[in-house]
Amino acid sequence: MTESTYAVSGMICGHCADFVTEELQRLDGVTAISVDVDNGTVTLTSENELDIAHVRAAVDEAGYELTAARD
Amino acid sequence: MTPFHGTDPKKFIADFHTSFHDELVDGDEDTGVIVDRYHTPDIVQIADGHRMDREKLIAHARPVRKNRPSGVWEVHEAVANGDRIAARSTLHVTNRNRKLTLEVYFFGQFTPDGRMRRGHSLTRTVPLDAAPEQAPGTPGRQEASA
Numbered sequence: 001m002t003e004s005t006y007a008v009s010g011m012i013c014g015h016c017a018d019f020v021t022e023e024l025q026r027l028d029g030v031t032a033i034s035v036d037v038d039n040g041t042v043t044l045t046s047e048n049e050l051d052i053a054h055v056r057a058a059v060d061e062a063g064y065e066l067t068a069a070r071d
Numbered sequence: 072m073t074p075f076h077g078t079d080p081k082k083f084i085a086d087f088h089t090s091f092h093d094e095l096v097d098g099d100e101d102t103g104v105i106v107d108r109y110h111t112p113d114i115v116q117i118a119d120g121h122r123m124d125r126e127k128l129i130a131h132a133r134p135v136r137k138n139r140p141s142g143v144w145e146v147h148e149a150v151a152n153g154d155r156i157a158a159r160s161t162l163h164v165t166n167r168n169r170k171l172t173l174e175v176y177f178f179g180q181f182t183p184d185g186r187m188r189r190g191h192s193l194t195r196t197v198p199l200d201a202a203p204e205q206a207p208g209t210p211g212r213q214e215a216s217a
Contacts, residue, residue, distance in 0.1 A: 038121055062134070
């Protein structure tokens with residue numbers, strides 16, 4: 001299992017967290033998603049290391065912006 | 072002088088939310104300029120315990136512009152006292168093909184020129200099967216983006 005944390009800007013409430021989660025859970029291999037709205041971070045647990053380009057694309061699809069990876 | 076200039080507090084708060092979100096969604100003006108037109112530079116909003124400042128409001132404009140949510144602010148009642156206002160509303164939102172109905176309980180402070188200086192709100196998501204039918208023309212209703 002791999003756990004990675006990403007900085008995501010633009011989230012202000014639980015509904016924002018829901019929209020981001022909805023897109024990230026479509027990624028292959030993701031087993032858990034934890035969103036911290038106040039700190040602007042998303043932590044993904046996955047079976048294998050994720051391609052950040054795929055994570056960024058999923059976040060972008062939800063309308064938000066992945067600004068950094070924080071391992 | 073109050074920020075409300077004799078305006079019905081229901082209309083003031085409905086118009087505030089409606090025009091702010093419409094400008095974000097419909098225009099291409101710099102989002103920082105729009106945020107500053109409606110908020111003081113030291114704005115603090117706390118929504119369901121989440122703290123937002125100017126920077127977070129501007130960052131949130133990105134998903135608003137991308138997703139272009141639409142909705143209706145239905146202000147049931149509002150009272151004003153000096154530069155403060157309290158309102159009980161229902162927000163009907165469609166965002167990313169998902170319909171949401173939120174009860175919104177809001178306390179805010181505004182400047183004499185109508186900018187929000189401070190806002191506190193609590194929301195409750197209304198189950199879809201419990202949401203009442205919308206009745207066009209109700210006073211205080213505003214078509215808006217949310």
